[in-house]
Amino acid sequence: QVHLVESGGGLVSAGGSLSVSCAASGLTFSRIAMGWFRQAPGKEREFVAAIPWSGDGLSYTDSVKGRFTISRDNAKSTVYLQMNSLKPEDTAVYYCVASRSQYSRYVVPSDYWGQGTQVTVSS
Numbered sequence: 001q002v003h004l005v006e007s008g009g010g011l012v013s014a015g016g017s018l019s020v021s022c023a024a025s026g027l028t029f030s031r032i033a034m035g036w037f038r039q040a041p042g043k044e045r046e047f048v049a050a051i052p053w054s055g056d057g058l059s060y061t062d063s064v065k066g067r068f069t070i071s072r073d074n075a076k077s078t079v080y081l082q083m084n085s086l087k088p089e090d091t092a093v094y095y096c097v098a099s100r101s102q103y104s105r106y107v108v109p110s111d112y113w114g115q116g117t118q119v120t121v122s123s
Contacts, residue, residue, distance in 0.1 A: 002026040002112045004096045009117030017084045020117055022096030027112070029077040033099040035107035036070065036081050038092035038119075045109070048094070049081060052105035059106070064090075086121045094119050 008020040022034070035050035049060045049070040058070055069082040079096060096114040097107040 002098065004098055004112060004114030006094065006096050006114045006117040009094060009119045011120045011122065012086055014086060014088055014121055014123050016086050016121070017082070018086060018119060019080060019082045020094055020119065021081075022079045022114055024077045024079070024096075024098055027098060028102065029072075029098075030074040031102040033101075033104040033107050034070075034072055034079040035097045035099075035111075036079075037095045037097055037107075037109070037113075038090075039095070039116075040089075040092040043092075045095070047107075050105075050107050051079065053099075053103050054105075057105060083119070086119075088121045088123045090119065091121050092119060093117065 003025045006022045012018045033052045036048040037045050039045040051070045067085045072079045093116040095116045098112040
């Protein structure tokens, strides 16, 4: 059974930094793409970032490019999202997503999801 457990969310002031992580189990972590989605109150969930199984060819939504960095540690089966220069509009529940396909490069909404971690950015 696949388990994705996010941690590291919290409250931060605008311009600050926060890192969230996701520990995965029940899957062959090193062979799958991992990513992050987010959902703000009253809004649809949106893609944030993804890292392929190979670790290269990262992808980001335009609004976070240059501010967020996704990375992975296959030895720990963990994916990270480092968020810098945070803005109030980054406030959302951040969800870790794991691909259902091996040797994947992207994640999609039909993949495995974690429970989410709240990130709140105050102005």
